[in-house]
Amino acid sequence: MGYWLFWIAGGIAILSAFAAITRMNASHALIYLVITLLSIAVIFFLLGAPFAAALEIVIYAGAIVVLFLFVVMMLNLGRRAVERERQWLLPGIWVIPAIMAGALFIVLGIALSGSEHEAVIEGTMVGPKEVGRSLLGPYILGVELAAVLLLAALVGAFHLGRRYIEERREK
Amino acid sequence: MEGPLGIPLEHVLYLAITLFLIGVVGILIRRNVIFILLSLELMMNASALAFVAAGAYWQEADGQVMFMFILALAAAEVAVALGLVVQLARRFRTLDIDAASEMTG
Numbered sequence: 001m002g003y004w005l006f007w008i009a010g011g012i013a014i015l016s017a018f019a020a021i022t023r024m025n026a027s028h029a030l031i032y033l034v035i036t037l038l039s040i041a042v043i044f045f046l047l048g049a050p051f052a053a054a055l056e057i058v059i060y061a062g063a064i065v066v067l068f069l070f071v072v073m074m075l076n077l078g079r080r081a082v083e084r085e086r087q088w089l090l091p092g093i094w095v096i097p098a099i100m101a102g103a104l105f106i107v108l109g110i111a112l113s114g115s116e117h118e119a120v121i122e123g124t125m126v127g128p129k130e131v132g133r134s135l136l137g138p139y140i141l142g143v144e145l146a147a148v149l150l151l152a153a154l155v156g157a158f159h160l161g162r163r164y165i166e167e168r169r170e171k
Numbered sequence: 172m173e174g175p176l177g178i179p180l181e182h183v184l185y186l187a188i189t190l191f192l193i194g195v196v197g198i199l200i201r202r203n204v205i206f207i208l209l210s211l212e213l214m215m216n217a218s219a220l221a222f223v224a225a226g227a228y229w230q231e232a233d234g235q236v237m238f239m240f241i242l243a244l245a246a247a248e249v250a251v252a253l254g255l256v257v258q259l260a261r262r263f264r265t266l267d268i269d270a271a272s273e274m275t276g
Contacts, residue, residue, distance in 0.1 A: 135232075
Protein backbone atom coordinates (compact mmCIF):
# COMPACT_ATOMS: atom_id res chain seq x y z
CA MET A 1 0.00 0.00 0.00
CA GLY A 2 2.67 2.46 1.06
CA TYR A 3 4.76 1.39 -1.89
CA TRP A 4 2.03 2.29 -4.39
CA LEU A 5 1.32 5.55 -2.63
CA PHE A 6 5.02 6.31 -2.96
CA TRP A 7 5.02 5.73 -6.69
CA ILE A 8 1.78 7.65 -7.23
CA ALA A 9 3.26 10.67 -5.43
CA GLY A 10 6.58 10.14 -7.23
CA GLY A 11 4.87 10.00 -10.61
CA ILE A 12 3.00 13.21 -9.89
CA ALA A 13 6.29 14.80 -8.79
CA ILE A 14 8.08 13.76 -12.01
CA LEU A 15 5.23 14.84 -14.29
CA SER A 16 4.78 18.23 -12.65
CA ALA A 17 8.54 18.81 -12.54
CA PHE A 18 8.64 18.11 -16.26
CA ALA A 19 5.72 20.47 -16.79
CA ALA A 20 7.43 23.14 -14.66
CA ILE A 21 10.54 23.30 -16.84
CA THR A 22 8.63 23.37 -20.12
CA ARG A 23 6.01 26.03 -19.38
CA MET A 24 6.19 29.38 -21.15
CA ASN A 25 4.46 31.36 -18.43
CA ALA A 26 6.58 31.77 -15.29
CA SER A 27 3.65 31.79 -12.87
CA HIS A 28 2.24 28.55 -14.34
CA ALA A 29 5.68 26.96 -13.94
CA LEU A 30 5.78 28.04 -10.31
CA ILE A 31 2.38 26.48 -9.65
CA TYR A 32 3.66 23.21 -11.13
CA LEU A 33 6.71 23.51 -8.88
CA VAL A 34 4.36 23.79 -5.90
CA ILE A 35 2.69 20.53 -6.98
CA THR A 36 6.11 18.87 -7.16
CA LEU A 37 6.99 20.14 -3.69
CA LEU A 38 3.70 18.93 -2.24
CA SER A 39 4.16 15.44 -3.65
CA ILE A 40 7.72 15.35 -2.29
CA ALA A 41 6.22 16.30 1.08
CA VAL A 42 3.86 13.31 0.76
CA ILE A 43 6.87 11.08 0.12
CA PHE A 44 8.65 12.49 3.18
CA PHE A 45 5.58 11.69 5.24
CA LEU A 46 5.51 8.14 3.89
CA LEU A 47 9.20 7.67 4.67
CA GLY A 48 8.54 8.52 8.30
CA ALA A 49 9.81 12.09 8.36
CA PRO A 50 6.72 14.16 9.27
CA PHE A 51 8.78 17.14 10.42
CA ALA A 52 10.59 17.33 7.09
CA ALA A 53 7.23 17.05 5.29
CA ALA A 54 5.81 19.95 7.30
CA LEU A 55 8.90 22.07 6.65
CA GLU A 56 8.76 21.25 2.95
CA ILE A 57 5.23 22.62 2.76
CA VAL A 58 5.66 25.58 5.10
CA ILE A 59 9.04 26.86 3.95
CA TYR A 60 9.45 25.63 0.38
CA ALA A 61 5.92 25.86 -0.95
CA GLY A 62 4.87 28.55 1.48
CA ALA A 63 7.82 30.93 1.56
CA ILE A 64 10.34 30.30 -1.22
CA VAL A 65 7.86 29.85 -4.05
CA VAL A 66 5.86 32.84 -2.81
CA LEU A 67 9.08 34.88 -2.97
CA PHE A 68 9.46 33.76 -6.59
CA LEU A 69 5.86 34.74 -7.27
CA PHE A 70 6.41 38.18 -5.74
CA VAL A 71 9.32 38.81 -8.09
CA VAL A 72 7.37 37.55 -11.10
CA MET A 73 4.50 39.88 -10.20
CA MET A 74 6.88 42.78 -9.57
CA LEU A 75 8.58 42.38 -12.95
CA ASN A 76 5.12 42.45 -14.51
CA LEU A 77 5.69 39.79 -17.13
CA GLY A 78 2.76 39.79 -19.47
CA ARG A 79 1.80 38.19 -22.73
CA ARG A 80 4.90 39.67 -24.36
CA ALA A 81 7.14 37.65 -22.03
CA VAL A 82 5.36 34.46 -23.07
CA GLU A 83 5.97 35.31 -26.74
CA ARG A 84 9.65 35.98 -26.08
CA GLU A 85 9.93 32.77 -24.11
CA ARG A 86 8.53 30.92 -27.09
CA GLN A 87 11.27 32.43 -29.25
CA TRP A 88 13.97 31.51 -26.75
CA LEU A 89 12.87 27.93 -26.33
CA LEU A 90 13.74 26.73 -29.79
CA PRO A 91 12.39 23.36 -30.94
CA GLY A 92 15.09 20.73 -30.75
CA ILE A 93 17.13 22.62 -28.17
CA TRP A 94 16.34 19.93 -25.62
CA VAL A 95 17.81 17.03 -27.60
CA ILE A 96 21.45 17.18 -26.49
CA PRO A 97 20.69 17.95 -22.80
CA ALA A 98 18.14 15.13 -22.78
CA ILE A 99 20.67 12.69 -24.24
CA MET A 100 23.26 13.72 -21.64
CA ALA A 101 20.73 13.42 -18.82
CA GLY A 102 19.67 10.00 -20.12
CA ALA A 103 23.28 8.82 -20.18
CA LEU A 104 23.75 10.07 -16.61
CA PHE A 105 20.57 8.26 -15.55
CA ILE A 106 21.79 5.01 -17.07
CA VAL A 107 25.19 5.32 -15.38
CA LEU A 108 23.65 6.10 -11.99
CA GLY A 109 21.11 3.33 -12.45
CA ILE A 110 23.88 0.81 -13.11
CA ALA A 111 25.74 2.09 -10.06
CA LEU A 112 22.62 1.71 -7.90
CA SER A 113 21.58 -1.71 -9.14
CA GLY A 114 25.07 -3.12 -8.53
CA SER A 115 24.52 -3.67 -4.81
CA GLU A 116 23.38 -7.17 -3.85
CA HIS A 117 22.13 -6.21 -0.41
CA GLU A 118 18.45 -5.34 -0.60
CA ALA A 119 17.80 -2.20 1.40
CA VAL A 120 14.19 -1.65 2.40
CA ILE A 121 12.86 1.42 4.16
CA GLU A 122 10.45 0.35 6.85
CA GLY A 123 9.01 3.77 7.46
CA THR A 124 9.62 4.01 11.19
CA MET A 125 8.74 7.52 12.23
CA VAL A 126 11.59 9.80 13.30
CA GLY A 127 9.77 12.67 14.96
CA PRO A 128 10.63 16.31 15.55
CA LYS A 129 11.96 15.49 19.01
CA GLU A 130 14.84 13.39 17.74
CA VAL A 131 15.52 15.87 14.96
CA GLY A 132 15.72 18.76 17.40
CA ARG A 133 17.92 16.82 19.76
CA SER A 134 20.28 15.95 16.93
CA LEU A 135 20.19 19.47 15.49
CA LEU A 136 21.15 21.16 18.74
CA GLY A 137 23.48 18.36 19.86
CA PRO A 138 26.09 17.04 17.42
CA TYR A 139 25.12 19.47 14.66
CA ILE A 140 25.19 22.70 16.67
CA LEU A 141 28.15 24.01 14.66
CA GLY A 142 26.16 23.55 11.45
CA VAL A 143 23.26 25.50 12.94
CA GLU A 144 25.61 28.36 13.82
CA LEU A 145 27.04 28.31 10.30
CA ALA A 146 23.52 28.35 8.83
CA ALA A 147 22.80 31.43 10.95
CA VAL A 148 25.88 33.16 9.54
CA LEU A 149 24.87 32.15 6.02
CA LEU A 150 21.37 33.54 6.49
CA LEU A 151 22.78 36.79 7.85
CA ALA A 152 25.09 37.08 4.84
CA ALA A 153 22.15 36.42 2.52
CA LEU A 154 20.11 39.08 4.32
CA VAL A 155 22.86 41.66 3.90
CA GLY A 156 23.41 40.65 0.28
CA ALA A 157 19.74 40.79 -0.62
CA PHE A 158 19.35 44.16 1.06
CA HIS A 159 22.38 45.53 -0.79
CA LEU A 160 21.10 44.29 -4.15
CA GLY A 161 17.62 45.62 -3.59
CA ARG A 162 18.54 48.93 -1.98
CA ARG A 163 19.30 50.93 -5.10
CA TYR A 164 16.12 49.73 -6.69
CA ILE A 165 14.12 50.90 -3.68
CA GLU A 166 15.86 54.30 -3.60
CA GLU A 167 15.25 54.94 -7.30
CA ARG A 168 11.62 54.11 -6.88
CA ARG A 169 11.40 56.67 -4.12
CA GLU A 170 13.02 59.42 -6.22
CA LYS A 171 10.48 58.94 -8.98
CA MET B 172 9.76 -6.70 0.48
CA GLU B 173 9.09 -6.96 4.16
CA GLY B 174 8.27 -4.47 6.87
CA PRO B 175 5.17 -2.35 7.30
CA LEU B 176 6.04 0.07 4.51
CA GLY B 177 8.47 -1.78 2.28
CA ILE B 178 9.84 0.81 -0.11
CA PRO B 179 13.24 -0.24 -1.45
CA LEU B 180 15.83 2.46 -0.90
CA GLU B 181 16.92 2.19 -4.54
CA HIS B 182 13.50 3.21 -5.78
CA VAL B 183 13.55 6.41 -3.75
CA LEU B 184 17.03 7.11 -5.10
CA TYR B 185 15.79 6.49 -8.66
CA LEU B 186 13.07 9.07 -8.06
CA ALA B 187 15.63 11.51 -6.65
CA ILE B 188 17.90 10.98 -9.67
CA THR B 189 15.02 11.52 -12.08
CA LEU B 190 13.99 14.77 -10.41
CA PHE B 191 17.61 15.94 -10.31
CA LEU B 192 18.10 15.23 -14.01
CA ILE B 193 14.88 17.05 -14.90
CA GLY B 194 16.36 20.02 -13.05
CA VAL B 195 19.64 19.68 -15.00
CA VAL B 196 17.80 19.61 -18.33
CA GLY B 197 15.78 22.63 -17.22
CA ILE B 198 18.93 24.61 -16.48
CA LEU B 199 20.47 23.65 -19.81
CA ILE B 200 17.52 24.46 -22.06
CA ARG B 201 16.15 27.67 -20.55
CA ARG B 202 17.44 31.19 -21.03
CA ASN B 203 15.11 32.92 -18.59
CA VAL B 204 16.77 33.43 -15.18
CA ILE B 205 13.59 32.67 -13.26
CA PHE B 206 13.30 29.26 -14.88
CA ILE B 207 16.96 28.53 -14.19
CA LEU B 208 16.43 29.31 -10.50
CA LEU B 209 13.31 27.16 -10.51
CA SER B 210 15.29 24.23 -11.91
CA LEU B 211 17.93 24.81 -9.21
CA GLU B 212 15.22 24.50 -6.58
CA LEU B 213 14.15 21.25 -8.18
CA MET B 214 17.70 19.88 -8.01
CA MET B 215 18.05 20.89 -4.35
CA ASN B 216 14.78 19.13 -3.57
CA ALA B 217 15.99 15.99 -5.26
CA SER B 218 19.15 15.91 -3.16
CA ALA B 219 17.07 16.62 -0.04
CA LEU B 220 14.89 13.65 -0.95
CA ALA B 221 17.97 11.45 -1.17
CA PHE B 222 19.12 12.66 2.27
CA VAL B 223 15.76 12.05 3.91
CA ALA B 224 15.48 8.61 2.30
CA ALA B 225 18.91 7.62 3.61
CA GLY B 226 18.01 8.95 7.06
CA ALA B 227 14.77 6.97 6.99
CA TYR B 228 16.61 3.81 6.00
CA TRP B 229 18.94 3.97 8.99
CA GLN B 230 16.11 5.33 11.18
CA GLU B 231 18.25 8.23 12.28
CA ALA B 232 17.46 11.94 12.45
CA ASP B 233 20.59 12.96 10.53
CA GLY B 234 18.84 12.87 7.16
CA GLN B 235 16.23 15.35 8.33
CA VAL B 236 18.95 17.53 9.89
CA MET B 237 20.68 17.67 6.50
CA PHE B 238 17.31 18.49 4.94
CA MET B 239 17.01 21.48 7.25
CA PHE B 240 20.49 22.67 6.25
CA ILE B 241 19.50 22.38 2.59
CA LEU B 242 16.37 24.37 3.39
CA ALA B 243 18.42 27.17 4.97
CA LEU B 244 20.78 27.11 1.99
CA ALA B 245 17.89 27.30 -0.47
CA ALA B 246 16.31 30.21 1.38
CA ALA B 247 19.60 32.15 1.41
CA GLU B 248 20.26 31.36 -2.25
CA VAL B 249 16.80 32.42 -3.37
CA ALA B 250 16.97 35.70 -1.47
CA VAL B 251 20.25 36.74 -3.12
CA ALA B 252 19.41 35.32 -6.54
CA LEU B 253 16.07 37.10 -6.76
CA GLY B 254 17.81 40.36 -5.87
CA LEU B 255 20.12 39.68 -8.80
CA VAL B 256 17.12 38.96 -11.03
CA VAL B 257 15.59 42.32 -10.15
CA GLN B 258 18.90 44.06 -10.91
CA LEU B 259 19.21 42.19 -14.22
CA ALA B 260 15.70 43.14 -15.24
CA ARG B 261 16.36 46.77 -14.30
CA ARG B 262 19.70 47.18 -16.08
CA PHE B 263 19.25 45.13 -19.22
CA ARG B 264 15.45 45.28 -19.56
CA THR B 265 15.39 41.54 -20.10
CA LEU B 266 15.50 38.29 -18.16
CA ASP B 267 17.83 36.65 -20.68
CA ILE B 268 20.82 35.32 -18.79
CA ASP B 269 23.01 35.76 -21.90
CA ALA B 270 22.49 39.52 -21.66
CA ALA B 271 24.67 39.65 -18.54
CA SER B 272 27.93 38.98 -20.37
CA GLU B 273 29.79 42.22 -19.71
CA MET B 274 32.79 40.33 -18.43
CA THR B 275 32.78 38.49 -21.81
CA GLY B 276 33.40 35.17 -20.14
